[in-house]
Amino acid sequence: MATSPTQIRIDTTVKAEANELFNELGIDLSSAVNMFLRQCILRGGLPFKVELPSLKAETLAAMEEARRISRDPNTPSYSSMEDLKKALLSD
Known part of the structure; x- marks a missing residue:
């Protein structure tokens, strides 16, 4: 399979988060982009x-x-409801 170098611009934070995810999945960014493009072709559109989100801005912020x-x-995390109650009542 011949490949063609392609340059795209990606937000730095998005790229870092995506690379972290793809590393956990055992693939690299190039493989993920290739999978995405193949799915677009197979489906005849975006997969x-x-x-637009139907959620309110307040919900998205939360x-x-x-x-x-x-x-x-x-x-902080709690291993029981009793520990959580103690922490809530101590404030």
């Missing part, structure tokens, strides 16, 4: 639905905050 908190190693 996913493209639409989802982003939850994502940020879930990745923060300094966020």
Whole structure:
């Protein structure tokens, strides 16, 4: 299979996050892009639905905050409801 060098511009953060994901899947960015393009060809369009989010800005902001908190190693965690209750009542 002959290949053709292609240059695309990708947001730095998006590229880093995508590379992290693809590394976990055992593929590189080039392989992922090739898979995406093959799926586009097979389906005769994008292989996913493209639409504007129907969620309110407030909901989207809350989802982003939850994502940020879930990745923060300094966020406290609790192994039981009793521990959570103690922490809530101590504040």
